[in-house]
Amino acid sequence: MHSAPAPTKGAPAGIGVFEKWLSIWVALCILAGLVLGNLLPSLFETIAAIEYASVNLIVAILIWAMVYPMMVGVDFASLKHIGDRPKGLILTVAVNWLIKPFTMAALGVLFFEYLFADLIAPEDAQSYIAGLILLGAAPCTAMVFVWSQLTKGDATYTLVQVSVNDVIMIFAFAPIVAFLLGITDIVVPWQTLILSVGLYVVIPLLAGAMTRHLLTGSTQSADAAPRVDRFTAKVKPYSIIGLLATVVLLFGFQGPVIIEQPLLIGLIAVPLIIQSYGIFALAYGAAWAWRVPYKVAAPCALIGTSNFFELAVAVAISLFGLNSGAALATVVGVLVEVPVMLSLVAFANRTGHLFPGSD
Template sequence: MSAPPQEEASVVGKLSTLDRFLPVWILAAMAVGLLAGRLVPGLGEALGAVAVDGVSLPIALGLLVMMYPVLAKVRYDRLDSVTGDRRLLVSSLVLNWLLGPALMFALAWLLLPDLPEYRTGLIVVGLARCIAMVVIWNDLACGDREAAAVLVALNSVFQVIAFGALGWFYLSVLPGWLGLPTTGLDVSPWAIVRSVLIFLGIPLLAGYLTRLLGERAKGRDWYESTLLPRIGPFALYGLLFTIVILFALQGDAITSQPLDVVRIALPLLIYFAVMWAGSYALGRAVGLGYGRTTTLAFTAAGNNFELAIAVAIATWGATSGQALAGVVGPLIEVPVLVALVYVSLWLRRRLLPTIDPAPEEPRRA
């Protein structure tokens, strides 16, 4: 469904400078992080010295700052309209907990048969479904915020229940059935619960209380027209800060092992493209509109790199190939999913009807 040229120009023109040049800022953040990690002696060790649940404290703070403004924008009184959408919920469960892990397992074995550490790291990344950064991509692509909140919470519940069992199946059971080498995954359910509570629970509670108390004090109009524009940009500030720290932590490893990074990146690129495009196709096939199709696609394509990195470090060590594969995950995911944000906005104007309630247009982060 095409929009008139004047409407498209109006949408682009109303975007904030931060939003309009987002790819530039992200590329700059990557470059700054890589240079800092490469040129400043001991920076990576210093940044990783203090950890929260196995994740560097600066990264943890960046993620919390990144997620809070987006979750403060969610209209929690509308969540019941999402929880009643069985098409969306069933599609999300199938994509995240059946197809996603299976696809990553297949790609890891097909493309990294001679690199067992990297292969195992990628399989762990595929098992860790996204509960954090996806809220940014969904918001930038004008997806359904309320649907994103519900699907992220659903992923969190299944992460606690299924992560350990799926890790055992994909690393020990299925390879044995196929006559392939097996490995183990030593992760406690409590470690996963802690990850969910920290990286989803804290910003979700803060966002909910901010809306509840803000609307009670001054009303919804003031909250959405005055307060949200003030705190909104901090989501992207947190994202850019997190990217700088991620690249700084692994700057030396990335630049000193470029061929290994390329080998790890290839299955990741295929994974993100297939999961995102397949989710879009499924959303349209089951009759979802743009907002919920977009949310379905980004929640299925993204991964919980915080959990994957923490598990890899706890099980195999911070300098292991599994940990490097976990870190390369978000380094590839960030630019790819930013590009898919723009693809999504293009599809919004040309292909997908708005069947479910559409968010206001455009949004400022």
């Protein structure tokens, strides 16, 4: 799911139609969900009732379909390069785990408890803040390979960064989310939170690693990476279907709320957009000041800016329900992310000559 100027393992042909126009497909699914939710409310009530241990089984299947192909692309063998050029990795870890979750929570509180206080009910505001926190605490796992490719980033180094983030996510996601939800006075259902991390991070990650091992064996032959690419290409459509179907379901449940508050999507988008540009400026500026080579600096900044929205959606549904404001906020994150990220890719490409190693 990533590429480099020269052929490297796991390199894709280029950004696909789906990735390029993701916001359009998501917008169409939002419209479909709103229409279906108002025309067929009993259908969505039936779907909501199909759950076990606070986990909706239909949504769980869709989330697994989304996440699994990405996890196959994570090569933990790349962790042996963790000490190579440490500056980019240090920036990635610092931005993703020491800064980004906290700035997202702060922006959520600022906008929904103060600036938008007269526009949104307090209980709804807390739910939207929770969704923003989940997005902020989930660093990108899949789409970052696309952003890395579009900025001619170092493919192998991007893979190292993503692999390290995935390992950290297993242990840090739940405590950070619980801490931030706690300081915003939201009750933390620890059991459900831990279950969600197990279901949507640990299990898909193990399944992806097992699949990758079966595809490549213990060899590092030239044909190993293409086998992984061919497999992920076959399962990728299920990931797309899973994402779009989840969006339809979420907006089917949110239909009445959104129709009553048509500006709600825009209100949620404001702190997300500010967070995205702010985090990119911080990471990209720090990389420039630290003289990190461009092919490492650009993906490093984009990893911090992008979100693992599939995980955020899944956990929001598990913690707060299909028709919650938290789930709605995470899906708005999907809608906002792609146009913002493409604008940042364009900016990086225009300014790459300012970095060392930008030949």
